[in-house]
Amino acid sequence: MYTIKTLNNIAECGLNVFKENYKIDNDSKNPDGILLRSFNMHGMELDSNVKAIARAGAGVNNIPVDAYTERGVVVFNTPGANANAVKELVLTSLMASSRNLFAGVSWAKSLDGKGEEIPKLVEAGKKQFAGKEIKGKTLGIIGLGAIGARVANDALDLDMDVIGFDPFISVDTAWNLARNVQRAMTIEQLFENSDYITVHVPLLDATRGMFNEKAFSIMKDGVHILNFSRGELVNEKDMAAALESGKVGKYITDFPNEAVLKMKNAVPIPHLGASTKESEENCAIMAAQQVKEFLETGNIRNSVNFPNAFIPYTGKRRVTVYHKNVPNMVGQITNVLSNYSLNIADMVNRSRGDHAYTMIDIDNKFNGDLTPTLEEEVGQIEGVVTVRII
Template sequence: MYNVQVYNSIAEKGLAVLNLASYNVGNVEAADAILLRSYNLHETPIEPSVKAIARAGVGVNNIPLDELTEQGVIVFNTPGANANAVKELVLMSLIASSRNLFRAVEWTNSLQGEGETVPEQVETGKKEFVGTEIQGKRLGVIGVGAIGVLVANDATALGMEVVAYDPFISVNTAWQLSRDVQRAHSPEEIFQTCDYITMHVPLTDQTKEMLNAKTFQQMKPGMKVLNFSRGELVHEDDLKRAIEEQIIDTYITDFPNEKLLSMKNVVAIPHLGASTHESEVNCAVMAATQLKQFLETGNIQNSVNFPNVYLPYTGRRRVTVVHQNIPNMVGQITSLLASQSINIADMMNRSKGQWAYTLIDLDQDLENHDEVIEQVMKISGVRHVRVI
């Protein structure tokens, strides 16, 4: 029986993944795992019994990742589960900004109280909001992951010329990308040639404030920029100057703050990217499925702090080891098992940075598995051991 602590409201279809015959789900003691959305774990004591945490969403800023990694706790997120929701909002914003829809609706609403003159004023005033069509325009997509690939493909279907830049594109994404999407060899190619830019990259030291005074100066005047990834990707003081210099015609962001709200030509959306009923269900189901798979088989999929590891589960006794990625670690583990006359049937080891994870299937049952766990835990660099 596994105990899963649940924070936030998790979609019922997600909770249904955890078979109630094998799981205690809700507010539990001695939790084996935690399932949450935006709940802040930085201020919450985490029991030593916790082996994994699943976030029904992409960002993990609400989780003390470094501390948990050091303890050997696997942290999952759900990349791609909300991709369609974000894609639709990006495309909507792309079209709406081109047609000046945001400003036009705001102006129309200001006519309240004008009585019978409203129709006449509308006909006179609408010329101030003449827009452009996106068909035939050039869209630059920076970052072609789960969301970027959908945006790029659908934008080509709408008749746009699409060019994408991503030096780390995965093989799986490359297979999904439309052949009509052109490849950019550098971000500068997008800055210099596109009419629109949409960003779909994670926030890292390399991407922080990637749009700044230098990059704005490379852009065509009248650029429209869409940011549904992270607010910190843009240097906001430089953005303000670029708007004043008419380099940036419109900046649409899903991450409002006080400074942005005071800027002209900024459309601030209240973080609605993944806010659909379908997205919440998809994220919940994906998070619960990954948690269930890990607890029952030890396999890891979509961890943010440890490598993905999959070894088909055949029902054999399985040992899982979370450890530092240092020389001779696997050799020490296998030698210890051999010293106990334990034969290995299959094994897989994968690393991610300074951390690694090893799955070992055994040819026999373990009558003394508590003793084996204790012995493996004594190996320097091992953080967690489990027998399934």
Template sequence: MFRILTANKISPRGLDLFPRDMYEIASEIPNPDAILVRSADLHSVEIPSSVKAIARAGAGVNNIPVDLCSERGIVVFNTPGANANAVKELAIAGLLLSSRKIVEGIAWCKTLIEKGDEVPDLVEKGKSQFEGPEIKGKTLGVIGLGAIGVMVANDAVNLGMDVIGYDPYISVDAAWNLSREVKKAETLEGLLRVADYITLHVPLMDATKGMIDMEKIRLMKKGVRLINLARGGLVNDADLIQALQEGKINCYVTDFPNAELLKQERVLCIPHLGASTPEAEENCAEMAVLQLRDYLEAGNIKNSVNFPHCKLEQRSPYRLLVANRNVPNMVGQITTILAEGNINITDLINHHKDKYAYNIIDTESPIPDYLIQKIQAVEGIIRVRVIEKK
């Protein structure tokens, strides 16, 4: 029986995918095998030693102490693409809201409540202050062509925009899904110089923090409109505010409000609604649960942020799973120990990601505890787990 701790309210559509004869799920549970989380901050939480995996029902993992988990052999999963359509729809809305002054116009209309029969005439007289350009025929620059960026780019093409994309690390799957009408920018600077609208779809990391700063803003067209539904830290707020005041940036749409941005007239702050749809919550929960199950039941890893993708069809009943630091001769030491115990290996796969590696080893016979302990004692081994297929 696997024990799952839910750190947030998780969509029932996802939880229903846990077989009740194999899983116990609760918001308070001792010695959990895994944690299922959405937005709860785990940095200040003591993660029990029993935890083998943490699944984030969403893409970002800033609320999870990933480095600590890696050192303890805890696999951290996320769900890239599960909320892509929800964020894409909000990005398209952001394009329109940044152009047509719709939000400002709606707010102004509310001031006419007491005007009675004068309202229609006042509307006709006042509407010109909310004029804005159409997006058709304009150039959209999409920075980051992952699941969301590709969908935004494709839909913008269908809306009649000229779309240019930049992503030096675009995946094969993303490239296959990208419309042929999307032009490729060789450099970020090249994209910034030609775009009328810019939308950000990259993760927040050391290399991208504050990537939109005054140096980059100076390259942009005067009056550019910027949409950021990815992470607030991608934009240097002080430089952004200066550019708004100078008229370099016409409008900034962000899903990450803060006190300073709320003071700015031409900043549209959305209360982090990117993935706030019932469909996205269900998709993320389902994907997170299925990834957890595949790992707990079969040892396979997909969509982990700290350990490599590693999947092996299980053809024999006994499976050894080893997480280790990515150093030479780890596989050799493991297989030597198994050979000394007369354990025959039927299949093996080893993959690495940055500082860590992961091994799936299938054997013909069960592995005695003394061999497991010997493998665990090898310098560089982080966690050893055994699965017996019933």
């Protein structure tokens, strides 16, 4: 019996993934798995029994990933589960800001109380909100992952020209990308040629403040920039100056703060990118499925700290070992198995940074009494962090 604990409200459809052999106990002190959304786990005491944590969302800033990595706790996120929700809001904001819809609606509401004069005032004042159509304009997309690829394909259907930049694009994403998406060889090429720019990359040292005075100087005058990834991707001082001068025509961001609210022609959206019922449910189901698969089979998909590893599960006894990524580790593990006359049916070894993960399926049937002895002996190998026999 596995115990699952939730630290936030998780959609019921996600919890329903855990059926027989599972117990949902939010008061448990020693669960096998934890599901959460935005709960801050920094400073939280974690029982040694916890094997897996899954965030129903993409970002994991609320989880002390490095500390859990050293303890051998796998941390999952749910990339792509909210991609459609974010894509829809990006395209909505792209069109609405281009047509000055947000400012126009706000102005129209300010006419409350003018009575019969309102229609006449609307006709007289609407010209100040005249915008431009996106058809035939160029959309630059930085980051062509789950969200960026969807934005690219749908923007083409809106008769836009699309140029994308992603030096780390995966093969799977490339297959899903429409052939008419043009490839920018450098980010500067994208800056130079785009009327609108939307960014879909993680916050890293290399991307922090990537929208700055130098970047703006390369862009077209009046460019619109959409940020539904992370607020810190933008140097706010430089953005404020670019908006004031008109170099940047609009800055649409899902991450408002005091500085953003003071910017001319900034469109602050209250972090609504993934705020849909469907997105919440998709994330909950995906998070639950990943934890369930790991607990039952040892397979890992979409981990932010462990390497992804997969062997089709056939019901054979499986040994999983998380260990330091050092020479002869696999040899030492297999030597222990051979000492017990256990034959290897299948094996996978994947590394990620300083650590690696090894899964071994055993051909022999062996008595359950052997399990604790085998776990203990493998666990005594220098550099081994955790051992599980499934």
